[in-house]
Amino acid sequence: MAANDLTPDDLLEQGMTRLRELLGPTWEISRRSGITDPHEGADAIVQLQAEGDGTFGQLLVDVKSVGVTPRMVQETLLPKLSLLRQLRDQTTLLVLAPWLSRQTQKILRSHDISYLDLTGNVSLRVRRPAVVIYTEGAARAPQSLAKEQSKTTLAGPKAGRLVRLLTDVRPPYRANELAQASGLSIGYVSKLLETLEDQLLIRRDGRIISFVDWPDLLRARATRESLLRKGSFAGLLAPNGIPAVLRNIRRLPSSGLAHIAVTGTHAAHAVAPLAAGGQLMLYVDPLLDADDLGEELGLLPVGENADVLFLQARDRSVFERSQNVEGIPHVALSQIALDCLAGPGRMPAEGEAVIEYMKDHQSSWQIPSIHDLRMNLHA
Numbered sequence: 001m002a003a004n005d006l007t008p009d010d011l012l013e014q015g016m017t018r019l020r021e022l023l024g025p026t027w028e029i030s031r032r033s034g035i036t037d038p039h040e041g042a043d044a045i046v047q048l049q050a051e052g053d054g055t056f057g058q059l060l061v062d063v064k065s066v067g068v069t070p071r072m073v074q075e076t077l078l079p080k081l082s083l084l085r086q087l088r089d090q091t092t093l094l095v096l097a098p099w100l101s102r103q104t105q106k107i108l109r110s111h112d113i114s115y116l117d118l119t120g121n122v123s124l125r126v127r128r129p130a131v132v133i134y135t136e137g138a139a140r141a142p143q144s145l146a147k148e149q150s151k152t153t154l155a156g157p158k159a160g161r162l163v164r165l166l167t168d169v170r171p172p173y174r175a176n177e178l179a180q181a182s183g184l185s186i187g188y189v190s191k192l193l194e195t196l197e198d199q200l201l202i203r204r205d206g207r208i209i210s211f212v213d214w215p216d217l218l219r220a221r222a223t224r225e226s227l228l229r230k231g232s233f234a235g236l237l238a239p240n241g242i243p244a245v246l247r248n249i250r251r252l253p254s255s256g257l258a259h260i261a262v263t264g265t266h267a268a269h270a271v272a273p274l275a276a277g278g279q280l281m282l283y284v285d286p287l288l289d290a291d292d293l294g295e296e297l298g299l300l301p302v303g304e305n306a307d308v309l310f311l312q313a314r315d316r317s318v319f320e321r322s323q324n325v326e327g328i329p330h331v332a333l334s335q336i337a338l339d340c341l342a343g344p345g346r347m348p349a350e351g352e353a354v355i356e357y358m359k360d361h362q363s364s365w366q367i368p369s370i371h372d373l374r375m376n377l378h379a
Contacts, residue, residue, distance in 0.1 A: 006098060008063045012044055015061070015096045015116050019046070022122065022133055026051040032058075042084055046094075050129050057092065057126040059114070060084055064097040067141070070200040073107050081113055092126050099141050102223065103199050103216055139223040151198075152191035155224040157315035158184055160338070162192055163221045164317055166202070167214040167334040173370040174207055181373055182317075215355050218334065222341030222351070227264070227311075233281075234290060235306025236299035242266075242280050245308060248297045250327040259285035260293070261322045261329040263311070264343060265350055267336045270325050272353035274346070281339070283318050283331065284310045321367075333358050333365050 006014070012031070019029050032045040043063040049056035062077065062084075073095075081093050095108060095115040105123065108115045114124045120137025154163065165182050175193055179186040193209070196202045201220060203211040238245045249260070265278030284290050290310050294301065299308055313319065321332040330336070333354060340351030358365065367373050 006065055008043060008065050011063050011065050011096060014118055016046060018116060053129055055129050057129055059094045060088055060091045061094045061096050068097050068100055068104055069198040070103045070107050071198045073104055078111060102139060103220060151195050154221045158188060159192060161315055161317040163217055164334050166212045166217060168321055168332060169367045169370055169373050171212055172208045172210050177370050181370060218337050219341060222338055225342040227339050227343040232312050234310045235302055236294055236308040237302045238299055238307050240298055245280060245297050246328060257329055259288040261319055261331045263331045263336055263339045267330045268340050268350040268354050271357045274350055274353055280308045282310055283313045285313060
């Protein structure tokens with residue numbers, strides 16, 4: 001049965017089944033036949049009891065068969081759950097849904113509210129008997145739910161362009177200013193801003209965006225992307241080593257340097273070194289002949305075991321606000337963080353390290369205002 005076809009009772013039964021799988025056969029999990037006070041607003045009470053233990057715990061379950069956004073949690077669920085907590089202060093509150101986003105999970109945990117979704121995202125804390133469970137499931141909504149929500153999402157090159165702008169430029173600003181600065185339609189920008197507001201990734205005062213949670217915005221965008229998508233890169237071998245390639249990049253004419261930029265591990269190491277090594281990743285503008293560039297840099301095309309990757313830039317915005325680091329173009333910090341978070345292996349940890357650096361040095365990389373951005377563009 002598709003996630004969007006589940007009734008609340010179906011969802012509750014599947015949730016209880018997941019709990020039984022997590023706790024094992026020595027636990028008894030049962031649904032109480034009724035709730036003592038119908039005005040409490042919970043959908044069910046589930047009782048947990050370990051074999052041979054006279055004590056038992058109770059879960060006050062709020063079942064949500066539709067998408068639960070962070071904004072819904074903040075504006076609707078938290079007041080309701082606060083009341084439930086006052087009425088039953090020893091009972092664990094549990095939100096049960098087909099899928100919960102990382103941002104929604106974060107908000108629930110910050111308010112000590114347990115949750116379970118059918119993709120494996122679980123955070124459960126029961127005092128007596130002592131139960132602590134934390135597992136991570138799907139970072140993206142199941143396809144059936146994504147189709148059902150049909151909202152403008154953080155996927156695709158246009159979303160990436162707006163995310164970069166929201167991160168790189170300090171608010172306040174309006175939707176029409178963002179549209180003008182990004183070259184995107186006002187309709188698209190307005191729809192994506194609505195989605196971001198639902199996710200509590202931006203805050204508006206009237207029509208003015210007054211706050212951007214750029215670290216979580218970068219993380220949310222990265223869950224919708226894969227840096228090394230099939231067919232999105234070409235692998236090459238550096239027979240003389242990466243240092244020789246970097247020297248050759250410095251020797252390129254300025255016309256060539258304008259169409260390439262280092263990203264990924266090597267770019268991250270410039271501000272947040274975690275470990276040595278890793279592939280050298282270069283965005284290459286489609287206007288540049290990649291074969292000629294490879295020859296100039298002393299590289300050989302290979303099918304596997306590449307130590308240099310030429311990445312296809314899906315959107316020109318990946319080059320925007322690039323910086324020169326020791327004679328070599330590097331993409332902006334926000335793009336480095338995005339690419340690392342969406343990369344394989346240890347790259348997500350490197351992305352988190354870049355975000356920490358960005359937090360500590362925000363005044364050095366973030367453009368103070370949308371007006372300053374326009375001034376820079378016309379300088």
